[in-house]
Amino acid sequence: MPLLEVEQLSKKFPVGGRRMLHAVDDVSFEVDAGESLGLVGESGSGKSTIARLVSKLVDADSGAIRFEGRDIGPIPPRRFAGDPARRKIGLVFQNAGDALNPAFNAARNIAIGAGTGNVDAARIAAKAAEAGLARELLDRRPHQLSGGQQARVGIARALMSEPSLLILDEPTAALDVSVQAAVLKLIDALRREKDLALIFVSHDLEVIRLMCNRVMVLYLGRVAEYGPVADLLERPAHPYTRALIAASPGKPAGAALQGEPLSPISPPGNACLFHSRCPLAIERCLAERPALRDMPSGRRVACHRAEETTAAAPSSGLRAD
Ligand SMILES: Nc1ncnc2c1ncn2[C@@H]1O[C@H](COP(=O)(O)OP(=O)(O)OP(=O)(O)O)[C@@H](O)[C@H]1O
Numbered sequence: 655m656p657l658l659e660v661e662q663l664s665k666k667f668p669v670g671g672r673r674m675l676h677a678v679d680d681v682s683f684e685v686d687a688g689e690s691l692g693l694v695g696e697s698g699s700g701k702s703t704i705a706r707l708v709s710k711l712v713d714a715d716s717g718a719i720r721f722e723g724r725d726i727g728p729i730p731p732r733r734f735a736g737d738p739a740r741r742k743i744g745l746v747f748q749n750a751g752d753a754l755n756p757a758f759n760a761a762r763n764i765a766i767g768a769g770t771g772n773v774d775a776a777r778i779a780a781k782a783a784e785a786g787l788a789r790e791l792l793d794r795r796p797h798q799l800s801g802g803q804q805a806r807v808g809i810a811r812a813l814m815s816e817p818s819l820l821i822l823d824e825p826t827a828a829l830d831v832s833v834q835a836a837v838l839k840l841i842d843a844l845r846r847e848k849d850l851a852l853i854f855v856s857h858d859l860e861v862i863r864l865m866c867n868r869v870m871v872l873y874l875g876r877v878a879e880y881g882p883v884a885d886l887l888e889r890p891a892h893p894y895t896r897a898l899i900a901a902s903p904g905k906p907a908g909a910a911l912q913g914e915p916l917s918p919i920s921p922p923g924n925a926c927l928f929h930s931r932c933p934l935a936i937e938r939c940l941a942e943r944p945a946l947r948d949m950p951s952g953r954r955v956a957c958h959r960a961e962e963t964t965a966a967a968p969s970s971g972l973r974a975d
Pocket residue numbers: 667668669675676677695696697698699700701702703704857918
């Protein structure tokens with residue numbers, strides 16, 4: 655049984671009048687113990703909303719979220735704080751400085767993660783040590799700590815309840831490259847030592863490559879492609895994945911996507927959501943939204959032309975019919 659099973663998760667937000675923004679649409683995935691799943695996609699693709707839905711900060715419109723086999727989806731977010739599953743899901747957010755209470759010192763901020771009133775100082779020190787935070791920093795308030803130290807406080811806080819799943823939403827996005835590398839190394843070491851499962855949200859494919867076993871590529875709230883990370887990045891099957899890889903730092907310029915993304919507000923019911931920017935779009939893509947379908951080696955892809963895309967060499971210029 656997977657540690658976490660998410661099935662057909664959907665979330666719309668009202669945006670005035672009767673208009674709804676489709677933030678997450680029919681998303682399914684699994685995470686096993688000790689596994690690290692990356693969520694990647696452009697800004698607005700639904701990564702954070704998925705992280706917030708799974709951690710029950712936001713209520714889903716529909717879909718199941720089975721944690722250790724139990725569907726926690728129907729539990730209202732306000733009641734989830736007292737649920738035993740809550741303690742097993744640790745959360746680490748972008749910009750640790752903002753996520754910490756500025757009035758509390760590091761020790762008190764870490765203690766919050768236990769979810770109960772009084773926490774033994776020795777336990778706080780132990781979690782700080784696991785997160786690589788020196789004991790003498792525990793008396794300092796967030797503004798007296800560096801970005802990397804703040805990130806470690808956030809991680810120590812998430813570890814307080816001995817989680818089996820950590821949800822990390824761009825945990826190092828605000829950090830300098832060298833500090834980022836040290837914090838990523840820490841997270842990876844913790845995953846191995848504790849057999850922690852991770853859901854790792856990032857814009858950065860290189861970070862995903864380093865940190866994750868599997869990756870889910872999202873476009874306008876839907877899964878474009880899903881699969882083992884090395885294989886997927888080596889041989890992307892979805893034209894959007896190819897474009898993301900081509901646009902990542904260190905790749906030659908000129909491969910940027912053309913065309914405008916569709917609006918996530920009342921998107922067309924039938925068409926592929928990527929058709930407006932897709933170099934391979936054909937008539938069928940306008941008439942029939944591609945379902946997520948199984949490909950070899952554990953890959954799933956939502957593209958009518960995936961076979962042609964994977965058959966083409968990564969550097970070859972793909973053309974529409
Ligand atoms: N509370 C909300 N009310 C209305 N719209 C929202 C709300 N939260 C998210 N959205 C919208 O849902 C869509 C998905 O947002 P989300 O933050 O999940 O994307 P993301 O991929 O995490 O983006 P980023 O990388 O910028 O954080 C966006 O269009 C966003 O504007």
